[in-house]
Amino acid sequence: ESIGNATSQRNHTVVTEFVLLGLSHSRQVQLAFFVLFLLSYVAIVLGNLLIIVTIKADSCLTSAMYFLLCNLSFIDLCYASVTSPRMLSDLLSQRNTISFNGCMAQLFLLHFVGAAEMFLLTVMAYDRYIAICKPLHYMSIMSKPTCCRLVAACWVGGFVHSIVQTILTIHLPFCGPNKIDNYFCDVPPVIRLACTNIYVTELLMISNSGLISLACFLVLLVSYTVILVTIRSAKGRRKAFSTCTSHLTVVTMLFGTLSFMYLRPSSSYALDRDMVVSVFYTMVIPMLNPLIYSLRNAEVKDALRIVIRRKINKT
Template identity: 60%
Template sequence: MEPTQNVTEFILLGLCHNEMLQPVCFVFFVLLYIATVLGNLLIIVTVKNSQYLKSPMYFFLSYLSFVDMCFSSVTAPKLIADFFVERKTISFDGCIAQLFMVHFIGCTEIFLLTVMAYDRYIAICKPLHYTSIMTGCVCGSLVMASWVGGFVHSIVQTLLTIQLPFCGPNKIDHYFCDVHPLLKLACTDTYLVGVMVIVNSGMISLICFVVLVVSYVIILVSLRTRSSEGRRKALSTCTSHVAVVIIFFGPLIFMYLRPSTTFSEDKMVTVFYTIITPLLNPLIYTLRNEEVKNAMRKLWSRKITLGVK
């Protein structure tokens, strides 16, 4: 006989418990969220409208920006709204939906970053075959595979969580619903589920990270035979990718490649990869990429010219 599911809603303890700091946090995270949406939207519009950014790399970059925008939107609006709410509640169904979307979009980004590393590997290590390998069909299929992989991962995480009995308490010491905080509230032994979560989430993050590191090492080794100009351009692009990989995968591995325990640093680490990283990605890719900056200038000049006419 299955235990009765008594919990119909969860209470989120939130990010900031100091009432004096809550208005400051509200303004800070509102500005971060607006900058994230506008920054990623700018990249999407620039890539879509620029005739100079038609290579597969920018095709993947536009999808990464879309994923980042979605990823931030899953957690940031609820976090922002809760700063002025004394009782921060979320329904059981809403909590499970949020958990599903966080893992769906987050895992999709993991696979997309891996795909982008593969694209750079082909472009730098096999330049003569690049256009024949990275066709439009292949690029579209890789993006679709990233979404499907993220969906499968998230379904597994959600099913592992939703089948657990929740009889109370219902207070989640976090600002959004995630697997580890929910496992602590289940009215049963969650050791096996915790192990499966580590295998599912942690190993995906670790394996993809190792694959990314190996691919960029191979790229760096192959650059030794290139001209100084070709080496400089390739290094500039790869450095941007490596920076994004490190700031995204580091917190993920810290959060999910460990037993279902909580640390005082968890909330800040989670803020970094759910809210800060989606903002940093467009900054990193635009500030270190002359082609994107030039395309933005031309797009902006064209809009101004059309506006004057």
């Protein structure tokens, strides 16, 4: 029996680090990616910080919509920062390893911030419903304390979702191989390395992600359906659609890519295709959000001009 235990222990060597295979093995391609993603990350940081500073600096942008938009920019900034600095560093390195604890921490933060953003976008849909369908009660319903509680609930919901995903992952036995087919640690590529049957774990993870996605989607669907049903005139519907276009664009991109990544079994993953999707939801969407919201909102554009003009006059 002792010999059997010793053999079992040898066959289940604990993995202490993972190797991130990254986006490419070609040095020239890696350097090209480094320049591209460095510029993208700088655009994400500057774009989202500009929105935050603009909303904080302009006394006219005090409604719940702009408070939620400010929080969305902060979440996008955090979301991109979970993966981008590490990716940029690895693109200049020869051996891209990450410790087991570091991998689990990155996985936890990615799902923590990502789920918080999903919940926040749902709250923003509710905000648009109140603004369009109950404009006379908007200020009393979407008061500052209420908004703060809603944002706090988004973060708590993100934490609960992420802790479930992380616990399910961290309890799996990892005994090799330890090469992750991605440039960051995420649930699908990591659990494929477990040296056990992951069917039940995968089912629990998909159910967890599916319930959250379904709940958020239903709230979004009900909000926009009620908006369109409530507004009778064609002119009113066009105006409502114009107001919500930015939000709908972001929701479609984010929910589409996340559903593609997390609501299917790991056996159906294809490296090249899924790498493109990963880049899209970790880099492209956080970079597009400031452009979408600033270019589609006249008040934000006016406030941006005022802030930039002030900075120019000071210099």
